[in-house]
Amino acid sequence: MTQLLYAIPGSSLAQPPAPSSVASAAAPATQPGAARTVGEVLRESQVEAVLAELDADLVGLVPVKQRIRDIAALLVIDRLRLAHGLQPAAGKAAPSLHMCFTGNPGTGKTTVAMRMAQILHRLGYVRKGHLVAVTRDDLVGQYIGHTAPKTKEVLKKAMGGVLFVDEAYYLYRPENERDYGQEAIEILLQVMENQRDDLVVILAGYKDRMDTFFQSNPGMSSRIAHHIDFPDYAPAELATIAERMLHSMNYGFGPGAREAFDDYLSRRIRQPHFANARSVRNALDRARLRQASRLFADRDRELTAEDLSTIAPQDILASRVFTTTAAPAAPAAPAAAG
Numbered sequence: 001m002t003q004l005l006y007a008i009p010g011s012s013l014a015q016p017p018a019p020s021s022v023a024s025a026a027a028p029a030t031q032p033g034a035a036r037t038v039g040e041v042l043r044e045s046q047v048e049a050v051l052a053e054l055d056a057d058l059v060g061l062v063p064v065k066q067r068i069r070d071i072a073a074l075l076v077i078d079r080l081r082l083a084h085g086l087q088p089a090a091g092k093a094a095p096s097l098h099m100c101f102t103g104n105p106g107t108g109k110t111t112v113a114m115r116m117a118q119i120l121h122r123l124g125y126v127r128k129g130h131l132v133a134v135t136r137d138d139l140v141g142q143y144i145g146h147t148a149p150k151t152k153e154v155l156k157k158a159m160g161g162v163l164f165v166d167e168a169y170y171l172y173r174p175e176n177e178r179d180y181g182q183e184a185i186e187i188l189l190q191v192m193e194n195q196r197d198d199l200v201v202i203l204a205g206y207k208d209r210m211d212t213f214f215q216s217n218p219g220m221s222s223r224i225a226h227h228i229d230f231p232d233y234a235p236a237e238l239a240t241i242a243e244r245m246l247h248s249m250n251y252g253f254g255p256g257a258r259e260a261f262d263d264y265l266s267r268r269i270r271q272p273h274f275a276n277a278r279s280v281r282n283a284l285d286r287a288r289l290r291q292a293s294r295l296f297a298d299r300d301r302e303l304t305a306e307d308l309s310t311i312a313p314q315d316i317l318a319s320r321v322f323t324t325t326a327a328p329a330a331p332a333a334p335a336a337a338g
Contacts, residue, residue, distance in 0.1 A: 171185050
C-alpha cells in the first residue's frame with residue numbers, strides 16, 4: 001500500500017511514525033541567492049537542526065549519518081555556488097540526487113529517507129517535504145494496460161518530494177516473461193532523468209539483490225548518484241534501542257530484565273529472519289503482552305504505576321527463544337527493508 005509520509009522532528013529510527021499521525025513540518029525552502037556564507041544557508045534553512053536530530057535520535061549508524069552530512073554539505077555549497085552565478089553550463093541538466101539505500105530489514109532506511117526529504121526541501125531542492133513510500137504492488141499492474149496508470153499515479157503523488165521504493169529489486173522479474181515490472185522501470189527511468197529537478201527517487205533493499213538489480217538495469221544504475229549502505233546494529237546498540245522504545249511507551253526494565261534481554265538478543269541474532277530494530281520492537285511487544293497477562297492474573301492486587309510500567313525478567317525469559325536451540329545464521333526472508 002502506498003504510504004504518504006512526512007519528515008518531522010523527533011521521529012524514531014526504530015519505529016517511524018504512522019502516516020495518519022504526522023503532519024508536514026518542513027521549513028520553507030531556501031531561495032537561491034539569499035545567502036552568501038555556509039552559516040547563513042544553515043540558519044535560513046534550519047538544516048542543522050535536522051542533522052542534530054539525526055545524531056540525537058538515531059542509535060549507531062555512524063557511517064550513514066556521515067554520508068547524510070556529506071550530502072547536506074554538498075547541497076549547501078551548491079546553494080552558494082548558485083548565489084555566485086556558478087550554474088551548470090547551458091543545456092546541462094541539474095545534478096542527480098537519486099539515491100540507493102541498502103541493508104537488512106530494521107536498519108532505519110525509511111526513517112533516514114524521511115530526514116533526507118526534509119533536508120532536500122529546506123535547501124530548496126524539492127518543493128515539498130513529503131515522502132511517498134511504495135513497493136512493487138503500488139507500481140506494477142496485473143494485466144496489460146494496468147501498470148502505466150498505476151505508476152504514473154504514484155509519481156503524481158510524489159512530485160515535488162521524494163519517492164521511496166522499498167524492495168526495488170522486485171520490480172524486475174526476468175524469470176516471468178509476462179511480468180509488467182519492466183514497464184514500471186521504464187516509466188521511472190524517464191521521470192528520473194527528465195524531472196530530476198522536481199522529484200528525488202530513493203531505491204532500497206538488500207545489498208546483494210540491489211547489486212543484481214542494477215546489473216540487470218544499467219540505465220537505473222547510471223541515474224543513482226548516492227549509494228548508502230546501512231550496517232546491522234551491534235547487540236549493545238539494539239539494547240539501547242530497546243530501552244528507548246520502552247521509555248517512549250512509559251515502560252522500563254526492572255531489576256535483572258536488561259540482562260535477560262541482552263541474553264535474548266544474543267540468541268535471537270543467531271536465528272533466521274532477524275530484522276534488527278524491527279525484531280527488537282516485536283520482542284518488546286511480546287514482553288508487554290506477557291507482563292499484562294502476569295498482572296491480569298492477580299486480580300485482587302492493587303497495582304502501582306511502577307507495577308504497570310515495569311518489564312520483569314520473567315516477561316522476557318518466557319520467550320521461546322530460550323526453549324529452542326539457536327539456529328545458525330541464515331539469509332533473512334523477504335521483508336520490508338525500512
